[in-house]
Amino acid sequence: MYFYIKALHIIFIVTWFAGLFYMVRLFVYYTEAQDAEEPRKSILQDQFRIMMKRLWLGITWPSAILTLIFGPWMLILYGSVPLWLWIKLAFVLGLYIYHFLLHDIYKGLMKGNIRYTSTQLRIWNEVATLLLVAIVFLVVLKSLLSMVWAIIGLIIFAVVLLIAIKVYKSIREKKSR
Numbered sequence: 001m002y003f004y005i006k007a008l009h010i011i012f013i014v015t016w017f018a019g020l021f022y023m024v025r026l027f028v029y030y031t032e033a034q035d036a037e038e039p040r041k042s043i044l045q046d047q048f049r050i051m052m053k054r055l056w057l058g059i060t061w062p063s064a065i066l067t068l069i070f071g072p073w074m075l076i077l078y079g080s081v082p083l084w085l086w087i088k089l090a091f092v093l094g095l096y097i098y099h100f101l102l103h104d105i106y107k108g109l110m111k112g113n114i115r116y117t118s119t120q121l122r123i124w125n126e127v128a129t130l131l132l133v134a135i136v137f138l139v140v141l142k143s144l145l146s147m148v149w150a151i152i153g154l155i156i157f158a159v160v161l162l163i164a165i166k167v168y169k170s171i172r173e174k175k176s177r
Contacts, residue, residue: 002077009070012063017132019060023102024125026052030109031118049110056106064099088138095131119169126161133157 026048033044071092075081081089102124108115116124137150 002074005070005074005077009067009074012066012070015059016063016067017128019055019063020099020102020128021125023052023055023060023106024121024128026055027105027109027116028118028121028125031114031116031121034114045112052106052109056103060099064096068096082142084138084142088135091131091134091138095128095135098127098131119165122165122168123162126158126165129161130154130158 030045030048030052033041033048035041036044075085105116105121105124134150134154137154141150
């Protein structure tokens with residue numbers, strides 16, 4: 001029974017992350033459509049609202065809920081909570097906080113309220129990447145020393161991602177001139 005629950009947990013983690021990654025990309029596209037001329041702006045933003053609603057309510061939220069059901073169920077069947085798992089659960093808590101923050105952005109965009117630039121949203125998108133990397137390393141490595149190296153690697157990875165975002169932004173700005 002444990003492995004069936006584990007498989008379902010992994011499936012819904014994958015679909016949840018897919019939804020999180022694509023959702024923020026839609027936020028970016030919606031925000032960038034703000035600079036378009038009418039009627040293109042309205043057409044694009046209306047289409048992105050439809051896509052965001054279907055993705056958020058049809059895939060991302062159900063996957064987050066099912067992950068939350070199968071995770072604790074798997075934990076009960078596993079029978080104990082080692083140290084690495086407590087640390088992983090802290091990152092998972094961070095992921096749910098991230099999810100709720102995205103929900104707030106989603107609600108604002110559905111009303112036409114744009115609070116973040118496309119660059120800020122691109123950085124938001126990388127938060128999920130960092131959490132994914134941290135969680136996978138913890139689950140696979142399961143040792144405290146390896147976790148320390150993984151955290152150092154995660155910090156380096158975060159810095160590289162931020163640099164890549166800045167470089168990408170400068171390239172896009174040069175092309176638009």
